[in-house]
Amino acid sequence: MTQVILFNVLNGLIVGAFYALMALGLSLILNLSGVINFAHGGFLALGAYLAYSLAPYLGFWGGLVIAPFLTAALGIIVERVLIRRLYGRDPLYSLLLTFGLAFIFQDGLRYTWGASSVPYQIPGWLGSPLSTSLFFLTGYRVFMVIIVALAVAALFLILGYTRLGIRIRAGTLDLDTVSVLGVNVRVLRNLNFGLGIYLAGLAGVLAAGLLGLSPTIGDQLIMPSFVAIIVGGLGSLPGTLAGGLLIGIAAGLTSVFFPTAQEAIIYVMMALVLMVRPNGLFGDAGRVQ
Amino acid sequence: MGKFEKSINRRTILKAGVAAGALQIAAPYIVKAQGEQPVKIGVDNPLTGIYTALGKNENTGMALAAEQINAKGGILGRKVELVIEDSTSDKTDVAVQKARKLIQSDKVDFLIGNVNSSQAIAISQVAAELKMPHIDPGGHADVITGSSCQWTTFRVCNTGAMQGNAMAKPLVKIGKKIYIIAQDYAFGHSLADGLSKAAKTAGGTIVGTDFFPLGTTDYSAILIKARAANPDVLVDLAAGDDGINSLKQAVQFGIDKQLHLAGMQQELEVLEGLPPEARVGTWLFEWYWNQPSNVPGVADFVAGIRKSTGKVPTARTWFGFAAIHSFALAANKAKTLDAAKVCHALEGLKLPPEVACQPGEPYYRAEDHQLVPAVFIGHAQAKGAKDPEDLFVVDQVEQGPSFIPPATETGCKLHYPT
Numbered sequence A: 001m002t003q004v005i006l007f008n009v010l011n012g013l014i015v016g017a018f019y020a021l022m023a024l025g026l027s028l029i030l031n032l033s034g035v036i037n038f039a040h041g042g043f044l045a046l047g048a049y050l051a052y053s054l055a056p057y058l059g060f061w062g063g064l065v066i067a068p069f070l071t072a073a074l075g076i077i078v079e080r081v082l083i084r085r086l087y088g089r090d091p092l093y094s095l096l097l098t099f100g101l102a103f104i105f106q107d108g109l110r111y112t113w114g115a116s117s118v119p120y121q122i123p124g125w126l127g128s129p130l131s132t133s134l135f136f137l138t139g140y141r142v143f144m145v146i147i148v149a150l151a152v153a154a155l156f157l158i159l160g161y162t163r164l165g166i167r168i169r170a171g172t173l174d175l176d177t178v179s180v181l182g183v184n185v186r187v188l189r190n191l192n193f194g195l196g197i198y199l200a201g202l203a204g205v206l207a208a209g210l211l212g213l214s215p216t217i218g219d220q221l222i223m224p225s226f227v228a229i230i231v232g233g234l235g236s237l238p239g240t241l242a243g244g245l246l247i248g249i250a251a252g253l254t255s256v257f258f259p260t261a262q263e264a265i266i267y268v269m270m271a272l273v274l275m276v277r278p279n280g281l282f283g284d285a286g287r288v289q
Numbered sequence B: 001m002g003k004f005e006k007s008i009n010r011r012t013i014l015k016a017g018v019a020a021g022a023l024q025i026a027a028p029y030i031v032k033a034q035g036e037q038p039v040k041i042g043v044d045n046p047l048t049g050i051y052t053a054l055g056k057n058e059n060t061g062m063a064l065a066a067e068q069i070n071a072k073g074g075i076l077g078r079k080v081e082l083v084i085e086d087s088t089s090d091k092t093d094v095a096v097q098k099a100r101k102l103i104q105s106d107k108v109d110f111l112i113g114n115v116n117s118s119q120a121i122a123i124s125q126v127a128a129e130l131k132m133p134h135i136d137p138g139g140h141a142d143v144i145t146g147s148s149c150q151w152t153t154f155r156v157c158n159t160g161a162m163q164g165n166a167m168a169k170p171l172v173k174i175g176k177k178i179y180i181i182a183q184d185y186a187f188g189h190s191l192a193d194g195l196s197k198a199a200k201t202a203g204g205t206i207v208g209t210d211f212f213p214l215g216t217t218d219y220s221a222i223l224i225k226a227r228a229a230n231p232d233v234l235v236d237l238a239a240g241d242d243g244i245n246s247l248k249q250a251v252q253f254g255i256d257k258q259l260h261l262a263g264m265q266q267e268l269e270v271l272e273g274l275p276p277e278a279r280v281g282t283w284l285f286e287w288y289w290n291q292p293s294n295v296p297g298v299a300d301f302v303a304g305i306r307k308s309t310g311k312v313p314t315a316r317t318w319f320g321f322a323a324i325h326s327f328a329l330a331a332n333k334a335k336t337l338d339a340a341k342v343c344h345a346l347e348g349l350k351l352p353p354e355v356a357c358q359p360g361e362p363y364y365r366a367e368d369h370q371l372v373p374a375v376f377i378g379h380a381q382a383k384g385a386k387d388p389e390d391l392f393v394v395d396q397v398e399q400g401p402s403f404i405p406p407a408t409e410t411g412c413k414l415h416y417p418t
Helices: A003-034 A040-079 A091-113 A139-161 A162-172 A175-180 A185-208 A221-234 A235-258 A264-276 B002-023 B054-071 B090-106 B115-128 B161-173 B188-200 B220-228 B242-254 B268-273 B298-309 B315-334 B339-346
Strands: B040-045 B082-088 B111-112 B134-136 B153-155 B175-181 B205-212 B233-236 B262-264 B282-285 B375-380 B392-398
Touching: A003 A040, A003 A139, A003 A162, A003 A185, A003 A221, A003 A235, A003 B220, A040 A091, A040 A185, A040 A221, A091 A185, A139 A162, A139 A235, A139 B090, A162 A175, A175 B339, A221 A235, A221 A264, A235 A264, A264 B282, A264 B298, B040 B054, B040 B090, B040 B315, B054 B082, B054 B268, B054 B298, B054 B315, B082 B090, B082 B220, B082 B315, B090 B111, B090 B115, B111 B315, B115 B134, B115 B153, B134 B315, B161 B188, B161 B233, B161 B268, B161 B282, B161 B375, B175 B188, B188 B205, B188 B262, B205 B220, B220 B242, B233 B242, B242 B262, B242 B268, B282 B392, B298 B315, B315 B339
Parallel strands: B040 B082, B040 B111, B111 B134, B134 B153, B175 B205, B175 B233, B233 B262, B262 B282
Antiparallel strands: B282 B375, B375 B392
């Protein structure tokens, strides 16, 4: 039993890392633009399908590198053409827009690639366990964690040390002042949206190696990511990361004792965290989005 | 002030748009509109959400059947017309609303639905209330032809108990210790209950059963637990995308190399969505296109579907195909569209070879309105030798009467209106 619990803690970390990757993208967009991006799952699915279609020409690795960038490019266009018009309005507007976009994505994908799942193949050497006793540690899962770690490290480096990143962080705190100081807020928000969507595309390609690739692949992944943001605290990216890892472990541990509740536990945890710390684990007090 | 008014107007329009969207009422898609007074068959199946692929395949089979019936003079000399609605994959209230709309506003003569068991149960209740002959093509929960059976409802696909009885012996032959994982809703519980009972009778032990929420994406935790119980056979009863996700991950964990992966109901839609290395295990197909013996009707049916879709029919395609033909056969036999008379004509109705497309003579059992078909037991294969769509090898065919539980055990009591 102890072994099963230990397995699940470790495994929960792996799953949580993936939720964190999605949640970070959502969080970036929410923090700077105040947009709750319901279409994130659609972008995720698109990234996965692009990688699937690119695979015959570029292989798994080519797809992994190129598809997220293509997804981000579409994200930048969507922000420029649609989402930008709704900044400064009631958040309900952008919520409705992205909610509608999510449906358009799903049906568009279904129209293009069909309603049935398609088989997305990962390199054979990644698709097997590293050891027989720790059989849940497949090459692919370890690879996923490494990619997530690299992406998170790169994201924090960008935010911490590049001019764009510093402006994004400053804009998150006080967009008006940043604007007054001569930063083009429109471009800033546009690039930030692209960065968030890049993470969604990357998460999509990674998910396709683990799950069946169907137009609804993003649907089941998006709610845990929202919960990760709330548990971690709005406005805090390290909080989002911690929130993702935490719900991964909680879901894993619950499934040892009561598998039926592995979905519900995520929300129970959210309720508990909000009761004790209304702003989430690392959220700033009094922050209003 | 002008700006303010404008924004209010826009907002009002937006909200109205959302309200209209939430009602989810769309114009029905009418497949065929010929003749003076066609016989209308309402189809209430998922066209969006996780069961889209299954729903569409069932509808494809229905369209072919309608075409064949019309080519042969229709029902009582009248053309058949399908009125198709999207039930969604998981919203039972929408499925019910669509059923009522089809019956009361489109005035259909017969009703068909649904892939999702919970929706099928709800639709069967609406059908009984409005005295509408109804066929459930592909919702598997036992209660539909068991404790919740209705005089108006007939079913093409199998129950969990039928599949459990058919599959228990082959599974116990592989290994006595069985671990079951299944989806936590009517369908998963039906299959798990059916297998648990039958496996014990066949001399096996169920060392553990876990139910997981519909739409679970990560199966590592549940697979870790199942592995720790050290079974001989891991029985995966998940359908649709859940089936794909769980199998794909089980194979990545190498579980197929340590113990035997198996299940009951497996579908071509799932095997097609899996990468070749994950097409493993012992399964039951309710219908399969490449049958070991040359059965009359199969080749024509396969060719007909290939012509319209470019792909082979799946079990789902056959469910839809058989459902439409059943109504036509019964109405032509009863020489009326009267609900009670058509339902009586369906009782005991045998499917002719060109409709049955399988060995034996499937018939609707009069006591519970359940079709008694054959099932195909075999194993999945990575690649077909001759045909890329041939992903399953049939090892044995079991005939319905050998595995269907006696009607007295189903809990079904039919009450025709007097």
